[in-house]
Amino acid sequence: MTHTGLAAITAGVSAVAVVMAAAAAAEPPISAERIREDVRVLASDEFEGRGPGEPGDRRTVEYLSRAFAAAGLEPGGVDGLWTQPVPLVRLDRGPGATLALAVGARTIPLTPGGNATLALRNAGRTEVSRAPLVFGGYGVVDPARGWDAYGGVDLRGKVVVVLANDPDFEAGRDLGFEGRRMVLAGRVGSKFGAAAKAGALGVLVIHEDAAASYPFLQVASGDALPAFVLAPLKPSSLQLSGWLRHDVAGELLTTAGLELETLKRRARDPAFRAFAIPDATLSASGELVATEVTSHNVIARLRGASRPDEYVLYGAHWDANGRNGPDARGDAVRNGAVDNATGTAEVLEIARAFARGPRPGRTVLFAAWTAEEKGLLGAEHYATNPVYPLARTAAVINLDPHVVLPAARDVELIGGGRTDLELRLAAAAASLGLRVTLEPNPEAGWYFRSDHFPFAARGVPAIAFRAGRDLVEGGTAAGNAIVGPYNAEDYHQTTDEFDPRWTFAGTVQEATVAFELGRSIANDGSWPGWYPGVEYGAVRAASEPERAPAAAK
Ligand SMILES: [Zn+2]
Numbered sequence: 249m250t251h252t253g254l255a256a257i258t259a260g261v262s263a264v265a266v267v268m269a270a271a272a273a274a275e276p277p278i279s280a281e282r283i284r285e286d287v288r289v290l291a292s293d294e295f296e297g298r299g300p301g302e303p304g305d306r307r308t309v310e311y312l313s314r315a316f317a318a319a320g321l322e323p324g325g326v327d328g329l330w331t332q333p334v335p336l337v338r339l340d341r342g343p344g345a346t347l348a349l350a351v352g353a354r355t356i357p358l359t360p361g362g363n364a365t366l367a368l369r370n371a372g373r374t375e376v377s378r379a380p381l382v383f384g385g386y387g388v389v390d391p392a393r394g395w396d397a398y399g400g401v402d403l404r405g406k407v408v409v410v411l412a413n414d415p416d417f418e419a420g421r422d423l424g425f426e427g428r429r430m431v432l433a434g435r436v437g438s439k440f441g442a443a444a445k446a447g448a449l450g451v452l453v454i455h456e457d458a459a460a461s462y463p464f465l466q467v468a469s470g471d472a473l474p475a476f477v478l479a480p481l482k483p484s485s486l487q488l489s490g491w492l493r494h495d496v497a498g499e500l501l502t503t504a505g506l507e508l509e510t511l512k513r514r515a516r517d518p519a520f521r522a523f524a525i526p527d528a529t530l531s532a533s534g535e536l537v538a539t540e541v542t543s544h545n546v547i548a549r550l551r552g553a554s555r556p557d558e559y560v561l562y563g564a565h566w567d568a569n570g571r572n573g574p575d576a577r578g579d580a581v582r583n584g585a586v587d588n589a590t591g592t593a594e595v596l597e598i599a600r601a602f603a604r605g606p607r608p609g610r611t612v613l614f615a616a617w618t619a620e621e622k623g624l625l626g627a628e629h630y631a632t633n634p635v636y637p638l639a640r641t642a643a644v645i646n647l648d649p650h651v652v653l654p655a656a657r658d659v660e661l662i663g664g665g666r667t668d669l670e671l672r673l674a675a676a677a678a679s680l681g682l683r684v685t686l687e688p689n690p691e692a693g694w695y696f697r698s699d700h701f702p703f704a705a706r707g708v709p710a711i712a713f714r715a716g717r718d719l720v721e722g723g724t725a726a727g728n729a730i731v732g733p734y735n736a737e738d739y740h741q742t743t744d745e746f747d748p749r750w751t752f753a754g755t756v757q758e759a760t761v762a763f764e765l766g767r768s769i770a771n772d773g774s775w776p777g778w779y780p781g782v783e784y785g786a787v788r789a790a791s792e793p794e795r796a797p798a799a800a801k
Pocket residue numbers: 565587588620648
């Protein structure tokens with residue numbers, strides 16, 4: 249071989265290398281087609297709406313485990329398996345439950361699933377006869393902010409009627425609860441907890457679309473769903489909770505000589521105290537059957553090259569609302585195509601992208617959580633029983649998108665102003681020519697409503713975002729024309745089904761931003777954190793020594 253020949257070959261090799269590099273650079277890391285296929289399968293009737301403990305549970309867990317294995321990942325669950333068991337108790341209300349309001353001699357009949365909802369809290373029979381009603385304002389007990397709706401009020405044997413959201417969401421000013429944006433105390437779960445602690449027998453929330461952030465249809469159709477709690481079920485002094493449709497609540501208050509808008513104004517005062525609704529009572533009866541069920545989180549792992557004992561955790565909930573219809577069309581399956589086959593498919597696809605690419609410095613974990621729709625139970629169980637130390641988990645990136653959109657010019661940040669992960673998100677988005685916009689409905693409290701929250705509450709920097717609605721074609725008006733009807737009609741319903749017309753272009757943007765964001769953290773030695781004054785920062789600070797370089801082995 250001559251020198252010239254060698255030179256020619258070398259030149260040829262480098263030309264091939266350049267072409268290969270160009271091809272690799274040109275091939276996008278995230279494939280719309282693979283996401284489409286996973287969504288199609290997970291949202292098919294064969295998976296029966298992926299209800300925890302239902303037949304679709306096992307099928308989903310098997311599908312995800314196989315998909316992670318096929319992507320070349322390691323099992324990341326407990327005992328060398330793909331899974332982490334999550335012990336649950338399923339709560340089914342028996343048929344024939346009754347609910348009625350009375351004011352003086354007048355009875356206002358309620359129908360669970362019709363104009364009200366009813367959740368029983370204890371296994372077996374519950375009978376409540378003419379329990380006095382109390383108006384509890386926003387039902388907020390928050391000594392740090394100087395609010396205590398129940399201070400000095402005896403709630404034993406009584407049912408509290410409360411407003412949805414927090415005291416200043418429609419006050420037009422900040423009363424210490426972040427103005428229009430919802431704080432945790434505004435979540436119904438917080439209200440139930442506060443009333444239970446104050447000794448109440450029951451809580452009813454007055455439904456208003458804006459305050460609740462979803463239409464009554466969502467609430468009413470949820471009445472047919474089984475409830476779940478993490479095992480074991482503990483006896484509760486709070487025997488029942490539920491929602492009252494707006495018109496029924498209005499009838500109750502008017503009959504009692506009260507008026508909703510006046511009550512709201514009174515309730516926007518830190519000195520507000522709960523008071524009796526004159527002559528008003530609630531009666532209820534029903535049976536609750538408790539069944540122990542084990543569901544599973546699915547966890548896959550890609551071991552880091554240089555910092556294997558530091559973690560970046562991607563998550564999405566695999567569960568939907570199961571075979572718990574039927575709707576008017578006779579369809580019983582709440583397929584959960586958008587919510588959350590899409591996020592689950594994105595996590596699978598991001599895992600494939602990581603597995604194909606250069607090994608990241610930190611270990612990357614991919615979790616598909618169970619029972620998010622039942623109260624973030626799978627993620628909550630992991631956060632209390634972490635398979636990998638939370639102190640050394642650098643970030644949690646949660647994918648729980650709410651609509652499959654065409655290509656957009658933005659991504660929407662949920663609950664902004666909390667963590668410096670938001671700066672990395674902006675950089676990742678900018679690398680794709682996208683900007684970050686703030687969620688348009690901060691009163692909905694989305695930061696507390698998905699699987700990143702159990703991690704944030706324990707100090708782990710956690711971020712959630714979704715595809716933006718400022719569409720390349722048609723702008724925000726076109727985006728809202730897709731988001732609005734989905735939220736009003738399909739969210740959690742049997743109509744959240746796979747649509748073959750979806751391009752998944754917005755989903756690819758969402759997943760690509762998530763991939764780039766996670767990659768930047770996985771290949772960096774620094775620890776993301778919380779902005780000063782954010783409550784989760786103090787929790788994180790307590791585990792600081794565990795992140796010191798000496799703690800690494
Ligand atoms: Zn969801």
